[in-house]
């Protein structure tokens with residue numbers, strides 16, 4: 001593979017740290033934010049800085065530090081910051097028209113056509129239900145309930161689907177769920193095949209099979225306490241839950257079981273979709289087609305907020321105006337998103353992500369072998385995770401150490417995300433156009449940080 005293919009899009013000599021972050025200008029802005037915004041602001045607590053500009057897989061803060069971005073604004077910036085062709089499409093659109101609700105335009109149709117070009121033919125319908133990923137999840141659940149006239153939803157432990165009503169109800173993390181009163185009812189959780197923290201006590205290689213069998217059991221057994229649900233919702237690769245990668249067979253079994261029971265299968269592709277795992281959609285690794293999928297994050301090209309669901313023809317039953325909303329037609333997002341999707345296909349970005357991901361995993365596996373606190377490095381495409389533990393034998397999650405990994409990496413010019421059941425997973429979601437050189441430099445930095453923390 002040519003690891004320099006997209007090098008021209010980024011600053012090649014990153015990272016460049018001129019003052020340990022947060023530098024003086026960043027501190028001023030951070031203080032203003034702390035004084036005036038909500039206490040729930042989160043990312044600046046883990047990576048304190050104020051940002052100035054971005055270029056490809058690199059970001060510059062207001063103090064002149066340049067970072068390798070292995071975070072992509074939570075997986076949004078698949079083509080990196082300031083992608084020239086995507087920006088050109090956005091600039092052209094912004095002078096024409098920016099908001100049309102769902103009244104069509106050529107630009108909107110460009111987006112629909114670009115999506116058509118990458119979706120399986122069975123998912124023949126798309127719906128833009130609101131700007132955020134959570135909106136897409138709400139729409140997917142609403143569509144499943146409307147079509148089945150059933151209410152229940154089965155979701156998985158470790159799932160992250162959003163922060164609004166039903167999307168929060170299918171998100172498992174009690175840190176998000178607790179203390180705000182009753183959530184949307186009807187949701188029940190079952191274990192996801194998380195091999196490193198085996199929820200079944202079976203041999204590790206059988207975890208996926210056990211997880212699928214458990215789904216079958218709760219649907220089959222009239223004493224399981226699970227009434228027949230409208231849908232099963234899952235991420236084909238769990239993101240915030242710690243980059244948990246099931247086997248293709250697990251996804252195939254979920255497809256078979258849901259079909260046999262007349263239950264809809266919703267795949268949330270908001271984080272793992274659009275090339276992230278080395279295929280356009282993560283469910284494609286299993287050769288299956290779900291009934292409904294959700295798409296967002298990278299869909300807006302360079303971070304313009306937009307989301308969509310795609311679904312099978314037979315679910316296209318909602319009467320006119322059944323599900324409405326103001327922000328369902330951001331023309332700039334459509335223009336940028338269509339340009340981004342077309343560029344992604346023309347430049348074989350998912351294939352590049354798959355190949356670079358393999359090289360990166362070879363490097364991270366080597367780091368795992370030599371580290372006392374890197375319990376497991378795992379990844380698929382450019383969705384990579386380092387699970388940090390107190391020691392490899394006990395596998396006890398090392399939450400504070402993981403915070404330190406992020407802090408020290410940031411100070412040395414590499415931005416990462418933290419997630420996982422115990423907030424002990426250092427997560428890398430670099431732009432898919434990151435060069436091999438920048439990604440390997442990021443790996444070197446992380447190796448140094450892990451060594452220091454041992």
Ligand SMILES: Cc1ncc(COP(=O)(O)O)c(C=O)c1O
Nearest residue numbers: 132133134160161162239270271
């Ligand atoms: C898999 C998945 N679904 C849904 C969402 C929610 O998207 P948003 O934050 O845009 O509402 C996220 C966000 O990280 C996600 O990773």
